[in-house]
Amino acid sequence: MKAMLITIITSFTLISSGFSKPFEPPHVGETKGQVRAIYHEPDGISFDSSGQEVWTYVLGKGQMFIPIYGAFAKYRSLIVIFNRRGRVTQWSTESQ
Template sequence: MGCLSALLLVAACASSGNESIKNETSTTVDQKIQDGVTTKDQVKAVYGDPLETSFTDSGHEIWKYVFARTRANGTNFIPYYGAFSSGYHGKAKTLIIIFNNNTVWHHTLSDSDVKTHTGIGG
């Protein structure tokens, strides 16, 4: 039974996104990125390509990096119940960097709780 439990634990965890921000905190990001100083090339050297890019109305370029680590809810593994109701919970980090031409204008890192649920009662 121990092997089955271990298999369920391994299958119940998932991560996605840009692993370069996985262990970052606001403090470590602030050590690597300085508003008005750090360039796009320097950001790319540290974090790689962003998950998403966009532009503000005023033309500033925005780079977005996301990393999420989730675990399956225990109720997912209850016979019959799991077939009708399932979900995940965990943490997501999002790093947003706004550039003014080639230089960082503003940046922020957020660390949020995330939950998903599908099925009955969702």
């Protein structure tokens, strides 16, 4: 019983800690290095039809792997678009 209680408390702490960090969006004009320093490596890199580089991040991935909670987890994706000089021109988020 004691082990089950510890497991439940630990799981709740892990779940709730993921929501405590406020989302800080990238700023127009930031470099790829600055974006990488904040969000780490992107989950996907592609190019749009005009040659701009598009980085995609999946935010909240850790919560998707928590048993039971992960089956119902919603996540957000962050899309960052860079110009040919490697500077942020725009960004957007999408919830799923």
